[in-house]
Every structure is written in structure tokens, then in C-alpha cells.
Amino acid sequence: MRENKNHAPETLEKSLDSTLESVDSAEELAVGVAQRAGFDEDDLMKIGMAVRESMVNAVVHGNRYNAHKKVRLLVTHSPERFTIRIADEGEGFDAASIPDPLAPENLMRTSGRGIFLIRSFMDEFEMRHREPQGTEVTLVKYVVSK
Amino acid sequence: MSVKLNTRQVGDVSVVDVAGRITLGEGSSALRDLLREMVGKGEKKILLNLGDVSYIDSSGIGELVSGFTTVTNSGGQLKLLNLNKRVKDLLQITKLYTVFDVHEDEAGAVRSFA
Numbered sequence: 001m002r003e004n005k006n007h008a009p010e011t012l013e014k015s016l017d018s019t020l021e022s023v024d025s026a027e028e029l030a031v032g033v034a035q036r037a038g039f040d041e042d043d044l045m046k047i048g049m050a051v052r053e054s055m056v057n058a059v060v061h062g063n064r065y066n067a068h069k070k071v072r073l074l075v076t077h078s079p080e081r082f083t084i085r086i087a088d089e090g091e092g093f094d095a096a097s098i099p100d101p102l103a104p105e106n107l108m109r110t111s112g113r114g115i116f117l118i119r120s121f122m123d124e125f126e127m128r129h130r131e132p133q134g135t136e137v138t139l140v141k142y143v144v145s146k
Numbered sequence: 147m148s149v150k151l152n153t154r155q156v157g158d159v160s161v162v163d164v165a166g167r168i169t170l171g172e173g174s175s176a177l178r179d180l181l182r183e184m185v186g187k188g189e190k191k192i193l194l195n196l197g198d199v200s201y202i203d204s205s206g207i208g209e210l211v212s213g214f215t216t217v218t219n220s221g222g223q224l225k226l227l228n229l230n231k232r233v234k235d236l237l238q239i240t241k242l243y244t245v246f247d248v249h250e251d252e253a254g255a256v257r258s259f260a
Binding site: 020023045052053056060101107108109111113116117120 | 169170171203204205207208209211212214215232236239240241242245
């Protein structure tokens with residue numbers, strides 16, 4: 001939950017390389033903005049983890065570590081919503097094809113929990129195909145004034 | 147800091163003190179390599195002390211599951227010790243908390259292998 005303390009709106013936009021270092025950078029940057037926006041420790045953890053999982057999807061599954069492809073990170077916030085957009089230049093994938101990680105037959109799978117965790121930690125999650133190619137995810141955390 | 151792994155012996159139980167981050171890349175692969183090496187040496191009783199784990203992501207969770215499966219398939223047991231709130235919450239929302247044998251006290255955890 002965010003405290004309402006007249007935090008100035010802040011926008012951050014970055015073009016990042018398709019590397020694991022970018023995953024760390026994006027998480028750090030987004031959490032920094034969220035911290036300045038007044039979110040508490042619990043929400044900062046959730047936002048950071050959702051960004052990390054989204055960045056891993058973009059770098060590893062989207063751009064497949066391709067040095068010629070970038071990941072775009074956009075963080076904005078209004079008085080009501082804290083929004084993060086992460087876009088890759090990959091070939092895209094069908095989120096519906098990911099098996100339910102909570103189904104008993106999938107519990108012992110070693111992967112496939114990233115999007116589930118993002119949905120668990122954020123208030124809104126949307127994934128869309130970009131033209132000519134790529135995937136963009138939008139993560140939203142509601143700002144609730146105390 | 148990425149992950150730091152220290153192995154010690156308590157009776158016939160191998161305790162692995164894990165500190166730092168178990169995330170995609172160095173952190174999760176180091177844990178995977180260590181557990182495979184221990185299984186390769188025939189170690190059957192492995193206790194992962196996660197008390198100093200500051201961060202774990204879905205890849206790290208996957209490594210815990212993978213380690214559990216590897217040890218179990220070799221006829222051994224892998225148990226978890228000292229989960230902090232963050233790790234515990236993650237295992238609970240992913241419904242893995244009941245899959246693992248989780249302990250809060252090292253002596254009790256060691257005894258439970260008997």
C-alpha cells in the first residue's frame with residue numbers, strides 16, 4: 001500500500017540489452033521509482049519480483065539473449081496507478097500454452113511459474129503482441145492512499 | 147552478492163548453508179551443481195539451510211524442486227531449514243510448501259532424517 005505524501009509523478013524509460021544484467025538493472029530501477037512513489041516494503045518486493053520475472057521472459061524467452069535485440073522498460077505512475085511496461089523484440093509466445101503451475105500434475109515442474117507469480121503480485125497484468133514483432137507486458141499496481 | 151554455499155556435516159546429515167540470491171544465472175546454477183555433486187558422491191541426507199537467502203525467483207524455486215527430485219530419485223531425502231517469510235510465502239503461493247519437509251530448528255531437522 002502506498003502512503004499519500006505528495007510524491008511527484010516520475011517517468012522512467014530505458015532501452016536495455018538482452019542480458020541477465022539488464023534483469024537486475026530493470027528491477028533496481030523500477031523498485032527505485034516505486035520507493036520514491038511511497039510504496040511499502042511488501043509492495044516493493046512484489047513489484048521488484050514481477051519486474052524480474054517479466055524481464056527474464058523478455059530477455060530469455062523473447063529476445064533469446066540476442067545482442068541485436070533490445071528490451072524497452074517504461075515505468076510511470078499516476079495518483080491511482082503505478083504502471084510498468086516491458087517490451088521485447090522476440091517472436092512472441094502463447095501464454096495460454098503454459099500449464100497451470102498449481103495443478104497437481106505440474107507442481108514438480110522446474111519452470112513455468114513466472115507469469116503465475118507476476119499475476120499474484122500485481123493488480124493487473126496484460127500481455128499483447130507487438131507489430132511487427134515482439135511481446136509487451138503491462139503490470140499495474142494500484143496506489144491506495146492511507 | 148549472488149549465492150554463497152557452504153557445506154558442513156552434522157552426524158550423517160549434510161547441511162548446506164545457502165546465503166544470498168537464488169536467481170536465474172549464477173545463483174540457481176551453483177545450487178544445482180552442488181546438489182548434483184552431492185548426489186553423485188552418494189549423499190542421501192541433505193538439509194538446505196535457507197536462513198540467509200535474501201531473494202529467490204521462479205528460477206530459484208525451480209532449482210529447489212529440481213534438487214528435491216534429483217535427491218529423491220537417488221533414494222535420498224532433501225529437507226529445508228529456516229525459511230524466511232519471503233521464501234515461505236513463495237512456497238505457499240506456489241503450493242510447494244507442503245511438498246517439502248520444512249523445519250525451523252536444525253537439531254530437530256537433523257533428527258528427522260533418522
